[in-house]
Amino acid sequence: MREWEAVIGLEVHVELATETKLFCSCVNEFGAEPNTYICPVCLGLPGSLPVLNERAVEFALRVGEALHCSVPEHSIFHRKNYFYPDMPKNYQISQYDEPICVDGWLEVDSVRVGIERAHMEEDTGKTLHVGGAAGRIHGAEHSLVDYNRAGVPLMEIVSRPDIRSPEQARAYVSELRGLLEAIGVSDVKMEEGSLRIDANISLRPAGTEGLGTKVEVKNMNSLRSLGRALEYEAGRQAEVLDAGGRITQETRHWDEEAGLTHTLRSKEEAFDYRYFPEPDLVPVAPSAEWQERVRAAMPELPSARRARLAAQWGISDHDAGVLVGTAGLADYAEAAVAAGAPGREATNWVTGDLLGFVKESGTRPSDLRLSPSGLAELVALVGDGTLSRPLAKEVLAAGLAGQGSPKRVVAERGLAQVSDEAELVGVVEAVVAAHPGEVERYRGGEEKDRKKLRGFFMGQVMAATKGRGNPQVLNRLLDERLAG
Numbered sequence: 486m487r488e489w490e491a492v493i494g495l496e497v498h499v500e501l502a503t504e505t506k507l508f509c510s511c512v513n514e515f516g517a518e519p520n521t522y523i524c525p526v527c528l529g530l531p532g533s534l535p536v537l538n539e540r541a542v543e544f545a546l547r548v549g550e551a552l553h554c555s556v557p558e559h560s561i562f563h564r565k566n567y568f569y570p571d572m573p574k575n576y577q578i579s580q581y582d583e584p585i586c587v588d589g590w591l592e593v594d595s596v597r598v599g600i601e602r603a604h605m606e607e608d609t610g611k612t613l614h615v616g617g618a619a620g621r622i623h624g625a626e627h628s629l630v631d632y633n634r635a636g637v638p639l640m641e642i643v644s645r646p647d648i649r650s651p652e653q654a655r656a657y658v659s660e661l662r663g664l665l666e667a668i669g670v671s672d673v674k675m676e677e678g679s680l681r682i683d684a685n686i687s688l689r690p691a692g693t694e695g696l697g698t699k700v701e702v703k704n705m706n707s708l709r710s711l712g713r714a715l716e717y718e719a720g721r722q723a724e725v726l727d728a729g730g731r732i733t734q735e736t737r738h739w740d741e742e743a744g745l746t747h748t749l750r751s752k753e754e755a756f757d758y759r760y761f762p763e764p765d766l767v768p769v770a771p772s773a774e775w776q777e778r779v780r781a782a783m784p785e786l787p788s789a790r791r792a793r794l795a796a797q798w799g800i801s802d803h804d805a806g807v808l809v810g811t812a813g814l815a816d817y818a819e820a821a822v823a824a825g826a827p828g829r830e831a832t833n834w835v836t837g838d839l840l841g842f843v844k845e846s847g848t849r850p851s852d853l854r855l856s857p858s859g860l861a862e863l864v865a866l867v868g869d870g871t872l873s874r875p876l877a878k879e880v881l882a883a884g885l886a887g888q889g890s891p892k893r894v895v896a897e898r899g900l901a902q903v904s905d906e907a908e909l910v911g912v913v914e915a916v917v918a919a920h921p922g923e924v925e926r927y928r929g930g931e932e933k934d935r936k937k938l939r940g941f942f943m944g945q946v947m948a949a950t951k952g953r954g955n956p957q958v959l960n961r962l963l964d965e966r967l968a969g
């Protein structure tokens with residue numbers, strides 16, 4: 486059987502977080518009462534004229550800058566004609582052969598994925614199919630339409646077919662998502678549709694350079710479903726090709742529940758849309774000064790931030806990736822470090838127990854009830870020997886549950902670690918005296934029995950100190966007393 490290599494290109498639609506829509510002054514906001522943010526322009530009523538949102542162009546320039554694209558002197562809008570109930574104008578204002586950003590790249594795990602183009606367009610409204618087979622177009626009793634989303638600014642970011650595996654596709658989207666969030670152009674919430682992915686995938690014999698017939702896959706609503714859909718589709722195509730069949734160029738729909746793709750429609754060609762220049766809008770020609778201002782105001786990008794944190798704090802690339810890859814987590818860690826925690830210690834707590842809590846509770850790091858300076862306080866309490874690690878975990882959990890600052894929790898619960906030798910000697914001697922048989926077996930035993938018994942004694946003394954005894958001091962005292 487032949488070895489196949491996947492060739493994948495991704496089209497990512499991202500809703501821009503402007504205050505108003507792309508061509509009118511309607512509010513751009515998710516989740517409002519249906520059909521409340523609408524006006525003659527976004528409803529396409531006769532005689533209404535679109536006016537381009539300057540902020541959306543600025544966001545597009547930021548995207549271009551972050552993706553190393555060039556921005557042609559001018560770009561233009563086209564009308565993409567097709568009929569669908571969620572698009573009241575019967576055409577979508579989009580960019581076609583002269584987009585605002587071209588020829589960039591995004592580095593993903595040390596591999597450069599080319600960006601063919603990133604263009605601006607307006608979003609459509611939303612249809613909801615009700616009754617009958619839930620969520621299915623065919624068999625629904627009726628359909629509802631909400632035009633709040635019609636005219637919301639979108640960027641479509643089209644990669645070159647440089648991606649070679651479902652895993653790499655996920656990594657690309659994850660990197661792109663973090664980038665778009667860092668430059669403040671979108672809230673990138675896949676669950677609310679702010680970021681949507683279509684994928685093109687074909688197979689070719691491994692080691693060859695040609696391109697096979699590609700299939701477009703739609704309806705992947707999470708990184709996980711993107712990975713699953715591409716795995717499935719690569720497997721399906723390999724089966725067809727192995728059996729001597731041919732791949733049909735088409736658009737397929739990912740069915741999350743069934744875990745498979747099925748034919749949606751044969752792939753439409755550009756000419757199906759009768760693109761023609763939008764006569765109501767002038768070309769977009771951002772001045773060099775404007776582009777320079779955008780460039781100067783760019784924040785630190787995730788890749789640069791990862792490199793900086795790894796170098797400054799001496800943490801692994803992996804940990805730096807976790808910090809920067811989770812919204813708000815690196816900000817939290819940096820604030821803890823600013824409050825006095827060493828970077829590596831702060832990273833250990835933030836990427837460990839704290840991240841666990843964030844994921845489980847769905848709380849954003851900025852909303853945690855333990856502040857970054859509270860974490861710095863905890864790190865200091867471990868550093869000066871007041872808290873052992875297990876006790877510190879308890880204090881952290883209490884802080885995250887809103888039970889007070891680490892110092893307060895330690896004081897209220899009497900949790901401070903006991904390192905005072907005079908106090909601990911008594912505990913160790915009492916335990917040794919209470920278990921003469923174990924002591925004898927320990928002294929005369931083989932190495933593995935000794936190890937086991939040693940664990941037993943440590944457990945006993947720890948229990949006797951209610952977990953507060955300093956393990957290092959206890960270990961030394963046990964060594965002395967058990968030596969006989």
Ligand SMILES: [Zn+2]
Binds near residue numbers: 509523524525
């Ligand atoms: Zn409007």
